[in-house]
Amino acid sequence: MSIQANGVTKRFGAFVALDDVDLDVHAGALTALLGPSGGGKSTLLRVIGGLETPDAGEVSIAGRDMTRVPAHERNVGFVFQHYAAFQHLSVFRNVAFGLEIRRRPKAEVRRRVNELLELVHLEELADRKPAQLSGGQRQRMALARALAAEPSVLLLDEPFGALDTKVRRELRGWLRALHDEVHVTTVFVTHDQEEALEVADEIVVVNNGKVEQVGSPSDLYDKPANDFVMEFMGPVTRLGGRLVRPHDVQVTAAHVDGAVPGRVARLQRIGFEVRADVTTADGDLWVQLTRGQADTLELTPGSDVWLRAVV
């Protein structure tokens, strides 16, 4: 189901968390709300889910105005950063909760919960309590719970934020695969641009309570609307007063058109990648090269080079 937000404003005291925000998520998409902490992205998600009431503006889901509809009548699935597991209930009962609330017949509940537990690979752990699960398992349980009652949209607030790097990576790929299978309209909040680039169909960059840019991952990376988005989406450096990506700087031994001279101050080898700190008349910058490029140029600290932005 599609989600629309029009002119949503939300204040907490003097702090403006959302300032006249518009959002349009089309049905079936996997959308990331990306931005720095305190930028308003979680507030926007909570407004969509009915956990916050906006001071101004409207929210609609599948074309129906939801602005004044309480959370328990919105039929959204919501996943929280710290799992929000029902500690006193087993994994099975956690997942069954939404169905029990809707008074579905027992047999149907059992069938549906087992189906979901299988989907999230927790069928063996149905009788455990959440405290007996790892973080990744708890979050998968929370996902199954959110999906159980077939929500119109699935909302995830920093779903992998509390997990360690390895589990994060695993769950990301898994969320993408799950979405391709289930096709429910999904919005997830993250402050990790890599996560957004890897998982989402569409990214909405939110900062200071405003939407900075909306686009596909490659659009945002290659054609950022402003310096903020440019800096947020990946590493940047400054060449001739202009922001560029460190891997978009061409390094040559001889002068080429539009190149500026510089001297290598330091070289760092990080696996396959070589980082060169270069001093120019205009200031310092860093350049990202492959090991092969660095070796061909025979770069050492003190080498004189020519630098040119290639985009």
Next chain:
Amino acid sequence: MTTTLVETPVGATAAAAAPTGARAQRTGAPLGRASGLTLGVVLLALSLLVLIPLAAVAAEAGSTGWSGFWAAVTAPAAVDALVLTVTSSFVVTAINAVMGTLLAWVLVRDDFPGKRWVELVIDVPFALPTIVAGLVILSVYGRNSPVGIDLFGTRWGVMVALLFVTLPFVARTVQPTLMAFDRDTERAAATLGARPATVFRRIVLPPLVPAIAAGAALAFARAMGEYGSVLLISGGLDKTQVSSMYAFSLYESYDFPGAAATATVLLVVSLVVLVGFEIVSHRAGRRG
């Protein structure tokens, strides 16, 4: 508060599913010298302070034989006192289980002017010497009640006194549990379609039950043995005599075995009820 769920984080090696509804497991290790000494000291103190005196009371109660004991505890005055004590303790505990939970709720969840004062005032009934509590209650609900409610010499007066002194227990045991409660679970339940009342009943209340039961057990035990605060308002009448007062009156008339027999009955009732609360609390902790 003994709802020790097994807190072993089971990581990737989850293939071997643990038995369902895992109960508290105590890991027993052989005692080292230091902990052996600690255990010895604890047992000695427990024996000297608790077990030996209790055994002595029971022995005193039995000094007149079974028939003497039975006669003492079935005397009409003894039965009246016991019935009054147990029923009022139950009623007071039930009321304060609800009131204490509400109080804890308000203190944790709401912000209002004077909140810090309320925090302080809750403990007053607990901290006051009981005879002071008795005077306080008498001055408000006595013959010359400034609010026009005269409970002197009535069972209502006894109840009010017991309500007053047992107020803090449930509030104080529930408060920390409620503070540690993850509010996102309530939001999660709401997004799953639960109305506020359902969220409270199915998500908030179950984890609070062990704390409520623990506080209620303390309140009940206190009410069963309360003496000082009920003494004045009761007016020393037969119909308002609680078991502790009855035991004291027997002691004053040199009927030591009778006083001990009353004490033993109070002890047994208290123990049974404490075990009952423990079971409730354990069940709630495991309920799926």
